[in-house]
Amino acid sequence: xxxxxxxxxxxxxxxxxxxxxxxxxxxxxxxxxxxxxxxxxxxxxxxxxxxxxxxxxxxxxxxxxxxxxxxxxxxxxxxxxxxxxxxxxxxxxxxxxxxxxxxxxxxxxxxxxxxxxxxxxxxxxxxxxxxxxxxxxxxxxxxxxxxxxxxxxxxxxxxxxxxxxxxxxxxxxxxxxxxxxxxxxxxxxxxxxx
Numbered sequence: 237x238x239x240x241x242x243x244x245x246x247x248x249x250x251x252x253x254x255x256x257x258x259x260x261x262x263x264x265x266x267x268x269x270x271x272x273x274x275x276x277x278x279x280x281x282x283x284x285x286x287x288x289x290x291x292x293x294x295x296x297x298x299x300x301x302x303x304x305x306x307x308x309x310x311x312x313x314x315x316x317x318x319x320x321x322x323x324x325x326x327x328x329x330x331x332x333x334x335x336x337x338x339x340x341x342x343x344x345x346x347x348x349x350x351x352x353x354x355x356x357x358x359x360x361x362x363x364x365x366x367x368x369x370x371x372x373x374x375x376x377x378x379x380x381x382x383x384x385x386x387x388x389x390x391x392x393x394x395x396x397x398x399x400x401x402x403x404x405x406x407x408x409x410x411x412x413x414x415x416x417x418x419x420x421x422x423x424x425x426x427x428x429x430x
Contacts, residue, residue, distance in 0.1 A: 255356030305330040331367040
């Protein structure tokens with residue numbers, strides 16, 4: 237028999253959009269943070285104090301508010317009725333070493349209708365707490381920061397291109413005779429009287 241105390245909290249999970257937030261945060265940000273930290277540190281939000289790949293598909297991030305571990309497990313299950321293998325998964329979120337969220341997930345039913353490659357099908361575990369607000373805010377902060385950094389990078393590249401165009405324009409206005417200095421050998425030959 238289901239625990240009646242857990243039913244209302246599971247309903248709140250869906251109302252607060254926590255499954256979609258956790259999936260978006262993991263698949264679009266968290267799992268890439270360790271390599272971004274090494275290769276593109278300017279793209280890592282200052283709220284992320286550290287990001288480490290603990291194991292394949294398991295990433296630990298330390299923020300200003302706590303430590304999170306996201307663990308993703310994928311498997312294929314043979315469904316006899318459909319006579320095919322079905323891809324499913326579990327996404328677990330730990331906050332300061334305690335399991336606070338476990339989602340059952342799978343690919344969307346129709347690939348063209350959903351922007352994510354995985355959708356939540358159920359909530360197996362949910363413990364409400366301050367982590368919910370922190371995680372929700374972190375997701376929007378990371379997305380906004382990446383957008384800002386991308387704009388800065390585009391502006392920097394545009395400035396570099398403009399500098400190259402200006403230099404090229406300046407060089408094209410200089411008459412050819414002024415840009416070519418005679419070699420030391422030619423100068424000596426001209427001035428030697430030969």
